[in-house]
Amino acid sequence: MLVAAQAREVRKDDRIERLEKLVAAFKQAAFGRKSEKADPEQFDLALEDLETAIAAIHAEDEADSPSEKPRLNSRASNRGSLPAHLPRVEEIIEPESLICACGGGLHSIGEDVSERLDVIPARFRVIVTRRPKYACRVCTDGVAQAPAPARLIQAGLPTEATIAHVLVSKYADHLPLYRQAQIMSRQGIDLDRSTLADWVGRAAIELHPVFDALIADLKRSTKLFMDETRAPVLDPGSRKTKTGYFWALARDDRPWGGGAPPGVVFTYAPGRGGQHAERILQGFTGVLQVDGYAGYNRLIAPDRVGPDIWLAYCWAHARRKLVEITRTVSTPIAEDGVKRIGELYRIEAELRGLDAEARLAGRQARSAPLVADMRTWLTHNRARVAGKSPLGEALAYIAKYWDGLCVFLTDGRVEIDNNSVERSIRPIALNRKNALFAGHDAGAENWATIASLIETCKLNSVDPFAYLSATFTAIVNGHKQSRIDELLPWNYPSARYAPNWKTRWRQI
Template identity: 85%
Template sequence: MLIAAQVREAAKDVAIASKDEHIARRDERIERLEKLVAAFKQVAFGRKSEKTDPDQFDLALEDLETAMAAIHAEDEADTPAGNSIAKPRIINRGSLPKHLPRVEEVIEPESLICACGGCLHSIGEDVSERLDVIPAQFRVIVTRRPKYACRTCTDGVVQAPAPARLIQAGLPTEATIAHVLVSKYADHLPLYRQAQIMSRQGIDLDRSTLADWVGRAAYELRPVFDALIADLKRSSKLFMDETRAPVLDPGSRKTKTGYFWALARDDRPWGGGAPPGVAFTYAPGRGGIHAERILKGFSGILQVDGYAGYNRLIAPERIGPDIRLAYCWAHARRKLVEITGNGSAPIAEDGIKRIGKLYRIEAELRGLGPEARLEGRLERSALLVADMHAWLIHNRARVATKSPLGEALAYLAKYWDGLKLFLNDGRIEIDNNSVERTIRPIALNRKNVLFAGHDAAAENWATIASLIKTCKFNAVDPLAYLTATLTAIVNGHRQSCIDELLPWNYSGRTNG
């Protein structure tokens, strides 16, 4: 008996030791993964974010977080209910918006008869909600048009006219075409991948067929895009930026570099009444002549980065509407941040702190009207900007012109008048980040499909992406909007009323 007890005790000790070892290994793995996640986030969102695109780290972070979830699931599966050995996880489980349809299911006990023989009665209930999905399902719309004729005369056959279609004698409804557009230009699914997805439901379509749908839709949507860019240029304050667009060069197996120019309006930070919007325009180059062509007819404040091509817009010999350039403090700060990444740089760090104070003031003024913003800037920011100008002059005299710091300070000095313009007008933002954020989806799509097939494809890209991004700006579902807009166009919507088809005039807004 004594020996048996000792064996049981030893086995118990081994089990406890094994359990402790398992917990230690699990904690070590979790700690290692958490450190990796923290390191990725630091690189993506920390001080060096000025020269790092967070999108580059999304896939890696997803894989790391998936690995952590798998470890937690394994740990929970090995732990008896009520005996949790894992520390509670802080996790965002999401929320379920009220506009989603609810399907109620009531789960009753197997019996409503009590053990004593009496009847059970309800004293309350527990309610839980889970997110469910019905996978995308294709269907066939069968249109029948009966023919009628009179038995007593020969006046002919009566039949309802065939409904108009975007693709004459083609397979897709306008909703199907809108789905293809949103999948390609909003969800970054190239057409060949969409064809593969459709094939899983037995729908055999070539990529070229989908491309034909997209091209015809882009053609029909072009007047809406023209109305969008015309509406934006009637504003007195816009943002502008550009991003590369690799395009396949016909006749060679190489790509050439074109550019998407983004013209954006976002008056929300100062409570402006004009709806936000963005229009992308493709151009074969980056020269200022393209910006001038795109902006023809615009007069007012244009907020840009420090690209020299914009100087053409304010050249003394220029004849045309008056344009004032407001420059971007984020780009000025970026020059200083790059220097601090290479070691100790007290002057650059001081400059970053000074700019940070301006940003903190702007955060407090965001959402106020232009008059209140201007008053707050004159009271709080004007002195900081004047002091920074004196700091700039003093340090430029001490630093070698050709050094990285000298070049960063020269950049500040070159664009100083445009940088301080936000002190003269409450509508001006402190930076150009609004338009840079609008370009990010274009950049993601560019990485996903490598390049546009040719200049015309890039122009179609710009047209459709402009409408989709403007939908998102205005809390409009792009799929519903494009479906309704293509249907209206097919049914003969008047060109004189084309403004009615702009995204912000669409009635089916989402909850944002």
């Protein structure tokens, strides 16, 4: 018995050591120096592996002590909750016998109820449409038959729901088409990747009027965000990739309770020059919140002809440059700058959710004195630091964009940073990671159209699959162009679209 106990203790010590190593790896991935940190787009994958390994160690521990009731670690696992809308399938497990040992009958005095999440794997089915023909036995005036239902892809195999599934899998779940073809083949459905690509391209064309209505709606606002990210595109002539860009234009008035729904549109452009931003923003007047990219300067050039645009800059980018310095060397000036900007963020967290007027009043009373003091701090320290040093360049960046950084003190609708649009652009980066590049400029434009509608669905807590299915159904049934705004994601599911033909279903 003593030897067995000692062996269990050794195994326990070994498990503890392994857990400590896992925690150390996690801390390094999350908080290590920039050169040692995991790629942010791969960080979730590393975290999954760590959590999987920890769960395996807990399972070993429970197997060694089967008599002990497993204890849930509330920090390591989130059991979640099962929503009420999911269908329930009940199973009743009765004792082997309802006869008591004394010979009497047992009666129910209560029950224990537990719920577990079950899944029926996605499966395909075939919709068989029959259109009976009818003729009169008395006369020969002709044959009566219901018209064939309209299809998004004429004479094609997919229903509108199937096309929506392919789009959501590709642009929301980041499954390239060749992987989707492999998944279908496991159910005996032999479809080429090129066939799926044809469906995607045709669907994008049908969705383009909705995309145009979305961007027009956003540009009617007077406060927007803008950012850009790389979009590698195959250049068939050189057999290499060229660098295009997705420009993201976003609206998110939720932090101050604005009435306009959130939305984002992506527009593909072959370059990063400011002329592309100017083209996209034609017709927009108001405050545009951006990062410090110099290409936006042409939007506020004195000789510019067009609607007035005011640029608000991003404190997160200013803080990021100081944080990068503190990670490499101990610099009291940079650390003090990070602390000062942190105070502004703490105030913003307390003001979030208030209306624009209340936010402006709070900022004037609490943030404005801190910003004024920081201006003095900035001037003083720039005189002490070499201009070409990393710290000098970080301070010069803040000074260069100072007026735009202070816009949030004059308008309660303006955010302190540009993070709203940066969050919307992350799925583009993830899809780019999986797909590597777009095959053509036109392919990148289709990507932008579909991703805009899917990401706007997410911002409005709308299921992209349900939205696209309903939208395609509306389109094939002749939804009027004059009512295109009804098809915008935030109007779903207020408008319920149903086919305008009579159908009769039966199982076969």
